[in-house]
Amino acid sequence: xxxxxxxxxxxxxxxxxxxxxxxxxxxxxxxxxxxxxxxxxxxxxxxxxxxxxxxxxxxxxxxxxxxxxxxxxxxxxxxxxxxxxxxxxxxxxxxxxxxxxxxxxxxxxxxxxxxxxxxxxxxxxxxxxxxxxxxxxxxxxxxxxxxxxxxxxxxxxxxxxxxxxxxxxxxxxxxxxxxxxxxxxxxxxxxxxxxxxxxxxxxxxxxxxxxxxxxxxxxxxxxxxxxxxxxxxxxxxxxxxxxxxxxxxxxxxxxxxxxxxxxxxxxxxxxxxxxxxxxxxxxxxxxxxxxxxxxxxxxxxxxxxxxxxx
Numbered sequence: 001x002x003x004x005x006x007x008x009x010x011x012x013x014x015x016x017x018x019x020x021x022x023x024x025x026x027x028x029x030x031x032x033x034x035x036x037x038x039x040x041x042x043x044x045x046x047x048x049x050x051x052x053x054x055x056x057x058x059x060x061x062x063x064x065x066x067x068x069x070x071x072x073x074x075x076x077x078x079x080x081x082x083x084x085x086x087x088x089x090x091x092x093x094x095x096x097x098x099x100x101x102x103x104x105x106x107x108x109x110x111x112x113x114x115x116x117x118x119x120x121x122x123x124x125x126x127x128x129x130x131x132x133x134x135x136x137x138x139x140x141x142x143x144x145x146x147x148x149x150x151x152x153x154x155x156x157x158x159x160x161x162x163x164x165x166x167x168x169x170x171x172x173x174x175x176x177x178x179x180x181x182x183x184x185x186x187x188x189x190x191x192x193x194x195x196x197x198x199x200x201x202x203x204x205x206x207x208x209x210x211x212x213x214x215x216x217x218x219x220x221x222x223x224x225x226x227x228x229x230x231x232x233x234x235x236x237x238x239x240x241x242x243x244x245x246x247x248x249x250x251x252x253x254x255x256x257x258x259x260x261x262x263x264x265x266x267x268x269x270x271x272x273x274x275x276x277x278x279x280x281x282x283x284x285x286x287x288x289x290x291x292x293x294x295x296x297x298x299x300x301x302x303x304x305x306x307x308x309x310x
Contacts, residue, residue, distance in 0.1 A: 042116060126235075175250065222281075
C-alpha cells in the first residue's frame, strides 16, 4: 500500500474540498462520471484575509492557481512555507495529510481562481504496480509552489473537457488521467526510476482481440477498462502495451478509426453528417468535424461535396 501520514481526525471527502475552502464552485466533474478523479474550477471575489485548517483529505489533491499572483502561506510539520503563488505553480497534498493555509487581504476586484484536482490513491497504486514499482516503499511527497508547466498543460486539458461537458468521452478522460498519474509518480513521489515497463508486449492474438472489440463497439462511449478486460490486462498496463504495439494511445486509435469510418460513410451513403457522427461514436457533428479536420485536413462537408461531384 502507498504510505500516507496517519491522522487522528476523520478524513474529509474530496467533494467537500471546494466547500471547505469557501470558494464559489464554477465547474465540477461530479456529475460526469469520471473514474477515480474529481476536477473542479473554483473562484472567489472576497478581499478578506483567510485562514483554513484542513483535516486530511481522502484523496491526493492538487491546488492549481489560474488567476493573478497571490501571497500564500502553508504550515505543516511545524514549518512555515511562504510564497507568491502564480499561474503554472502546483500545490500538492498527499491523501491523509492535514494542512493549514492563510493569506492576506486582496485588492478590490482581485478574483482568485483555481483548479482543484483530486485523485483516488487506488489509481496511483494500479499504475505503480503495472510499472513494477514496490508500492510498500512508495510515498507521495507534499509540494508547495513548484513551477510545473507540464502539469499545468495536463490540467488545462482537463479544464477544457470540463467546460465542454465531457464531449470527448470516457476513454479520453481515462487516458488523460493515466498521463496525470504517471506525472505524479515521477515528480511528486519517492520514485526515482522511469515509470514504464519495457519487458512485455501484447501478443498478436491479444492485440487483434482489442482491435476487433474497438471496431465492433466503435459507436459506444468506450472506456479503457472495458477494452483492457477483453485481453484480461489492467487498464493502465494495457494502455502502455497498446501504444507500444500500435504507436498511438487507445484513445487516439479509436478517434482515427471513427474518422475513417465516417469518411467511408460520407463517400458511400447519403446519411446526414450529424447522423454519421453519432453512428461512428462522436458526440455531435461539431465533434466529428473537429477531429475529422485535425486528422485529414478537410471537413466532412468537403468530403461529401467531392463525393457528390463524382
